[in-house]
Amino acid sequence: MTTTWPTWLTWVLVGLLPLWGLVLLKYLVDIRSVPVSYNYRSLIVRWKTTLMTALGFTLVVFGLVLMLAFINGITAVCRQSGEPENVIVLSKGAADxxxxxLPRDTISALEHIRDEKGVAGSRILAxxxxxxxxxxxxxxxQDYTALQLRGVQPIVFEVHTAVRVIKGRTLRAGQSEVMIGRTVETGQNLHVGDTFELGRKRWRVCGVFDAQGSALESEVWCDLSELASQFKREGSYSTVVLRTPSAASAQRIAESLASNRQMNVEAYTEPQYYAKQAEQMETLQLAAWVIAWFMGTGAVFGVxxxxxxxxxxxxxxxxxxxIMGFQARAILFSFLIEAALISLVGGALGSGFGYLINGLSQNANLGSxxxxxxxxxDSWIVVSCLVFSILMGIVGGLLPAISAMRIKPLEALR
Amino acid sequence: MSKFILLMLKNLGRNKLRTTLTALAVTVLVTICVVVLSVVATVRMQLSTEASQAKLIVTERWVAPSEVPVRYIPRLTRIRGVEDWTTWNLYVGFFDKTLRSDRAGLGFATRVENLTRMHGGLENVDPAVIEALKNEKSGVLMGSTLMQAMNWKVGQQFTFFSTSTAGKDLRFKIVGVMPAGVYPLSFFFRDDYFAEGTGNKDTVSLVWLRLRDASLAPRVISQIQHDFASSQPALKVETESSGVARFVEKGKVILFIIDFVALILSIDMVILLSNSISISTRERRVEMAVLKVLGFQPLHIVAMVVGEAMLIGALSGLAGAALAWGASALAQSGRLPSDGITSFLLVFPVPAQAMMWGALAGASIGFVGSVFPAWSARKVKVSDVFSRIA
Structure with a gap:
C-alpha cells in the first residue's frame, strides 16, 4: 500500500523556508547550539506576551490573505475566460x-477574413x-440593478464553445427571450420561465447557461436584432468574435488585424483580452503588498x-x-529562532483564519x-504569507538578538 | 495634575527603547490607516452631502452608454422646482497614441456658464480660469492628478485620442487645473466644442438638474417619469446621492476590504500597545507597591498607566497622521511619482484635520489597550511584592 504525500504539506514546508534557513545557518556556523526546547519553553512561560505578539502577526497575515485572495479570485475569472482559438475584434482604441x-463595412471585411498561413480550407467563423x-x-x-446584455446570432454557440445550456433551451431568433448565465440566475433571482421588463418589451427567460466559470456567466444573451431594434442601436456592433481552427491561427489573425491600417481595429485573442481587463488588479496587488509591509513593520516593532x-x-x-560555553553566535541564533517561532505561530493562525474565506462568492467590477x-x-498565498510573517519575525528579532549576543557574562551576573 | 503628567512623562522616559518602539509601531500603523481610510472617506463623503440630494441625474432608462436626446432638455428644465441644469457628454480615450492604460482619460463636455455652480468641489475655481474657458473654445480644465501624471503645465496643448467617438480626436489647450482631489483623473471642456468636433449635436450622456430644495426631489422625479414614460428612449432619473450609491455598490467588495483592513490595523494597534503596557506594568510591580505605600490610591495607579498609554497613543497617532498628510501633500503637489501605488493610495488628499483625528484615535487606542494592564496593576499587593524582595 502506498500513501501519497499531501501537496498542502509540501507548500507549508516551503513556506517555512526562512525558518529552515535560519536553523541550517545556525548549525553551519555553530556546532554547539542552544537547544530549541529552551526557546520553546521560554515562550510557554511567557505565554501571554507570546500570544499577544503572535496575534499581531495573525492579524497582519489575515489582512494580507484577504486582499490577495480577492485579487486571486478576480484574476482566476479572467484566466478562465476566453478561448485561445477566438479573436475578439473591437473598434480602434477601445479597451472594453x-x-x-464597429461600422458595417468593417464587419463585412471581418466576416471574409482568412488565415493565409493556416490549413487550406479551414473555416473561420464570425x-x-x-x-x-x-x-x-x-x-x-424598487431599485435599478445592472444587467449585462449581449445581443448574439445563432452562430455564437459555434464560436463560444465553452457555453453549455444547463436549464431550459437556447434562444430563438426574432423572439423576445433571453438566456441567462449561471451567476445571473442566482444573483438576480431569475429563473427559466420568468419574465422581466426591459425597454418597451417583456423578456422571457428561456434558458440558463454555464461557461466554465468565465465572465460570460454574468451575462444575459438575447437575439441581436431584437436588442438593436429595442434600443435604437441598429447597424452598430460592439465586437466581432472570430473562431479560428487553432490558437496559433488566432494569434496570427489577431496580430495581422491589429497591424492592418485599413481595418482600424483592435484585435486580441480572448485570453489576451481578459488578461488586459485584469490589469487593474496589478495596482490593487501592489497596494495590498504596500499595506501589508506597513502592517508588517508595525508587527516588527511589536516583536x-x-x-x-x-x-x-x-x-x-x-x-x-x-559561562557554560555557548558562543555569542549561538545566543544570537537562539533568540532569532525564538522571534521566528512567534511569527510562525502568528502567520500560521492568520493563514488558517484566512483560509476560512476561501470560496466565498461576491460580485466585483472588471472594466465595465x-x-x-x-x-x-491558494498554496502560493499561504506560502507567501508564511514567508512574509517569518521574515518579519526574524527582522524584528535581529536587534534584540544582537543585544543578547553582546551581553557580558560577568557583568550580568554581578 | 501637572505633577501627575510629569510623573507619566518620567515613566515613559525610563525605558526609552520600549517607548520608542511602541510609538514607532503605532505611528506606522496610524499612517497606513489614515491613508487607507482617506480613500473610502472621500468616496463616502460624496454620498452624505446635502447638495447630492438636491441634484438629479437624468439618463436613458434602459441601457448604458446612455444617449439622452437633446430635444428633451427644454422639457426637463422647464419642470417646476428645477433651478439650474447642465449636461455631460462623456469623452473617453487616451492622451497619446500608445493607448497605454496609464495614458487613458475621461473628459466631460459640459456647459461653461454654470460649471462651478453645478459641480461640487469646483465652487472655488478662479473666475479667471472660467473666463479663459469661455474665451478659448478648445480650453480644458484638468484634474490635478492627471496634470502631474502627464507632467503638463497650464497653456500646454494636447490631442486626445478618442475611443468613445472613434476617429473624432480633439485638440485641447489647458487653461486651468481643478483643486486637488476634485475629479483628479478627469477633465472638463466646452459642450459646443464637443458637438462641433464629434458631430454629435443630438444626444448627451446625461442631464444634471439642480433643484431649489432637496425636498422637491420626489415630486420632480415622479413628474419626469410620468412625462417621459411613453417617450422613446424612456428616461431614468435619480438623485445624485442614489446614483453615486449605485456606482459605489459596484465597488462594495473593495470598500469592504478597505474597511476591514482599517479594522485590523486598529485591533493590531490595540494589541501592540496593550502588550507593551502589560510588559511595562509587570516590570514595575515594585514601583507600584512603593507608590501605594506613599499613599497613591488604586485609581491613581490605573489613571497613571492609562494616561501613559493614552499619551504615547496620542503623540504617535498625531505623528502617524502627520506623516500621511505630508505624503499626501507631496503626492498632490506632484513631488511624488504619480504612477504605481501613489495613483491608488494617495489619489485623494488627506485633510489637515486628519492629524487631530489621528491624535484622538491614538489616545482612544491607548485607552482601550491599557485598560486590562492598568486593572491588573491596580491589584498589586504591597505585602506580596515586598515579601518577594525580602
Missing amino acids: EVLSS SREMFLNANRFNPQT MTTMFAAIGQRIKDIAVMR RTVEFSFQV
Missing part, C-alpha cells in the same frame, strides 16, 4: 466592449455581437518590544549560558462589467 463600435449595460427595474426592491523585554528578564540566563468571483486562497 462597452465603448467599442460572430457579430452587441454588448450593452442595461438597467433592470426590480419591482420588489522587538517583546524580545527586548524577554532578554531583559533573562540576562542572567544568557550570562550562565555563555460586473463578474461573480470567489475569494481564492
